[in-house]
Amino acid sequence: MEILGPVLVAGITTGALYALATIGLSLVWGALGMLNMAHGALLTIGGYAAFTLATLLGAPWPVAVLAPVAVGALIGAAIYLLVAQPLLARAPRSFETNVIIATFGVAIALENAVLLIFGGQPFGQSIALPGHLQAGGIFVPWQNVLIVAVVLVLMAATAFFLARTRAGRAIRATAQHREAAQLLGVPVGRVYLQVLALSGGIAGTCGLLVSSITQLSPTLGADPMLKAFIMCVVAGLGNLPGAIGAAFVLALIEAFASYGLGARWGFPLLLAIVILVLIWRPDGLFGRAAVRRL
Amino acid sequence: MSRADRGHLVFGLIVLAALAALPFVADSRYVLGQVILALFYAIVASQWNLLFGFAGVFSLGQMALFAFGGYATAMLGFYLDWSMWLAMPMAAVGTVLFSLIIGLACLRLAGAYVALLTLAVAQVMYLLIVTDTDCFVMQGATCRQFTGGAVGFARFGDLGTRAIFKGDYVVANYAIVAALFLVTMGFTWAMIRSPLGLAFQALRDNPGCAVARGINRFSTQLLVFGASAFFTGLAGGLYAAHFQAIGPGVLSLSTLMFIIAIAVVGGIGKLWGPLVGAVILVLADEALREVGGEYRTLGLGLIIAAAMVLMPKGVIGLVEGVMARLRPASGRATELAKSGT
Numbered sequence: 013m014e015i016l017g018p019v020l021v022a023g024i025t026t027g028a029l030y031a032l033a034t035i036g037l038s039l040v041w042g043a044l045g046m047l048n049m050a051h052g053a054l055l056t057i058g059g060y061a062a063f064t065l066a067t068l069l070g071a072p073w074p075v076a077v078l079a080p081v082a083v084g085a086l087i088g089a090a091i092y093l094l095v096a097q098p099l100l101a102r103a104p105r106s107f108e109t110n111v112i113i114a115t116f117g118v119a120i121a122l123e124n125a126v127l128l129i130f131g132g133q134p135f136g137q138s139i140a141l142p143g144h145l146q147a148g149g150i151f152v153p154w155q156n157v158l159i160v161a162v163v164l165v166l167m168a169a170t171a172f173f174l175a176r177t178r179a180g181r182a183i184r185a186t187a188q189h190r191e192a193a194q195l196l197g198v199p200v201g202r203v204y205l206q207v208l209a210l211s212g213g214i215a216g217t218c219g220l221l222v223s224s225i226t227q228l229s230p231t232l233g234a235d236p237m238l239k240a241f242i243m244c245v246v247a248g249l250g251n252l253p254g255a256i257g258a259a260f261v262l263a264l265i266e267a268f269a270s271y272g273l274g275a276r277w278g279f280p281l282l283l284a285i286v287i288l289v290l291i292w293r294p295d296g297l298f299g300r301a302a303v304r305r306l
Numbered sequence: 307m308s309r310a311d312r313g314h315l316v317f318g319l320i321v322l323a324a325l326a327a328l329p330f331v332a333d334s335r336y337v338l339g340q341v342i343l344a345l346f347y348a349i350v351a352s353q354w355n356l357l358f359g360f361a362g363v364f365s366l367g368q369m370a371l372f373a374f375g376g377y378a379t380a381m382l383g384f385y386l387d388w389s390m391w392l393a394m395p396m397a398a399v400g401t402v403l404f405s406l407i408i409g410l411a412c413l414r415l416a417g418a419y420v421a422l423l424t425l426a427v428a429q430v431m432y433l434l435i436v437t438d439t440d441c442f443v444m445q446g447a448t449c450r451q452f453t454g455g456a457v458g459f460a461r462f463g464d465l466g467t468r469a470i471f472k473g474d475y476v477v478a479n480y481a482i483v484a485a486l487f488l489v490t491m492g493f494t495w496a497m498i499r500s501p502l503g504l505a506f507q508a509l510r511d512n513p514g515c516a517v518a519r520g521i522n523r524f525s526t527q528l529l530v531f532g533a534s535a536f537f538t539g540l541a542g543g544l545y546a547a548h549f550q551a552i553g554p555g556v557l558s559l560s561t562l563m564f565i566i567a568i569a570v571v572g573g574i575g576k577l578w579g580p581l582v583g584a585v586i587l588v589l590a591d592e593a594l595r596e597v598g599g600e601y602r603t604l605g606l607g608l609i610i611a612a613a614m615v616l617m618p619k620g621v622i623g624l625v626e627g628v629m630a631r632l633r634p635a636s637g638r639a640t641e642l643a644k645s646g647t
Binding site: 041047094095098099102103106108109110112113114115116117118119120121122124125128234238241242245249275276279280283286287290291294 | 358364411412414415417418419421422423425426427429430433434437438559560563566567570600601603604606607608609610611612614615618
């Protein structure tokens with residue numbers, strides 16, 4: 013029982029982080045049919061942006077917390093304008109695979125730029141809450157509580173934005189049917205730009221949160237991104253609520269598998285479960301078989 | 307023989323002549339070593355190109371197959387004292403079996419799903435090897451993990467060329483690698499022209515129509531996946547035998563990216579694209595090393611993104627486009643009708 017608590021806390025915290033990482037990925041996939049391989053690099057840069065302002069420049073924490081959002085959104089928008097938009101305009105049919113390769117290149121370049129600027133040695137993120145909460149014999153660090161709270165708020169805000177605002181409706185319309193939305197006067201190009209900026213901003217925040225309980229390193233975002241991909245695939249690419257649910261469930265499974273079988277078997281077991289699920293349901297747990305016009 | 311096939315044959319003969327002439331022209335061992343490396347990259351890229359460019363299967367697990375072949379060769383030599391010449395083909399067969407298992411799990415899906423799952427498989431392989439700390443055998447006072455751990459394997463045997471040719475063994479190794487490259491290209495060409503090749507190219511171009519004509523998508527793509535694994539695994543084995551070492555580094559993302567960059571720069575879906583891409587990128591790599599080694603990966607990342615955006619058909623596609631423009635108008639119509647490979 014004493015060990016169950018920490019494992020549960022760790023599982024829920026990483027679940028929240030994975031969920032936040034999947035939101036950005038899922039939004040972009042849902043709207044553009046684009047797998048953004050640079051998402052992990054955006055996480056990394058978000059973490060380093062906060063570190064630069066808070067630790068190196070000594071900025072007050074509200075500024076430092078907003079920096080990852082701004083930097084992430086800017087780079088996300090740049091990825092759309094410089095990479096996704098030209099690819100989409102030139103060859104829409106092979107966009108799905110072309111954009112994976114192109115953003116893969118962007119990801120490696122960004123990650124390497126971080127390595128060149130900051131070096132490979134790990135840094136500690138200074139923006140973190142000290143102390144812990146004690147409830148029924150279980151120690152919960154305040155930082156973990158904060159992470160879960162921030163993720164919940166961000167998820168609620170994203171859900172509200174998508175469901176209730178004009179821009180959110182435009183995003184959903186574009187995701188459902190690009191041409192129809194365009195015919196009805198939705199500026200599809202601008203919607204895409206907004207989606208990538210939004211996803212970049214969320215990724216930056218996620219990077220800040222991830223770095224607050226681990227360490228800053230140039231490969232910070234790689235692991236959460238790969239896991240987030242897997243969550244998205246299990247839930248069915250583009251399915252936001254499903255991906256969030258999958259993130260929590262799989263993170264808990266991983267936490268308990270790491271505890272029970274040793275840390276190195278957590279991810280392999282996760283992958284095995286995912287492959288079994290996909291053999292059973294090739295379009296993901298909650299994904300509907302896409303009807304494609306050929 | 308169609309015009310495209312004549313073109314491939316002429317290009318192949320030129321490559322053969324260039325490969326044969328190189329040892330007499332290249333004066334330093336370093337240059338020959340870099341050419342060997344480029345040929346290894348070209349072999350793996352050509353099999354990835356067969357899979358993605360011709361069959362439309364977007365796998366990110368090509369280096370996992372390469373690593374499997376390399377590790378299997380090294381482990382057969384290390385634990386069982388097998389000759390490299392026996393270990394390499396066995397490892398290649400093993401790689402095909404391994405690829406069929408991955409294919410059975412991943413190829414039921416399509417598009418981006420395949421890319422993500424194969425990437426995850428490669429990543430799991432990397433993690434399991436690097437985090438392996440249990441001692442399998444003791445080598446003197448040092449502990450040796452079953453998978454070689456983060457260090458990898460070394461001194462498990464060589465190609466036997468050092469004993470025969472003494473100082474010129476690099477030339478002999480070069481000949482072996484070049485021969486494997488030419489056989490791989492011949493195999494790729496035969497695959498593309500075979501009925502199976504027509505089937506998987508049809509699946510790439512119009513899946514609905516191809517399936518309606520009675521082509522089984524899953525089994526056809528699984529066959530290509532397995533076929534491309536053979537030479538990838540064999541190249542991995544030869545890589546291990548040539549360098550007399552193999553480590554988890556071949557599974558790193560940057561190596562995979564280098565392979566993809568080669569295919570993209572040369573031209574995806576072009577038979578000779580991987581060779582052209584390998585030559586260009588190894589030269590670019592050398593140039594970046596001159597400028598400053600630390601900018602190498604950054605530069606490669608930018609090259610891959612820029613090549614994808616600015617010339618999606620690669621250098622070969624650019625050259626073909628220019629040549630089609632130069633040709634008289636009457637010839638162009640028939641050429642357009644015939645093009646496709």
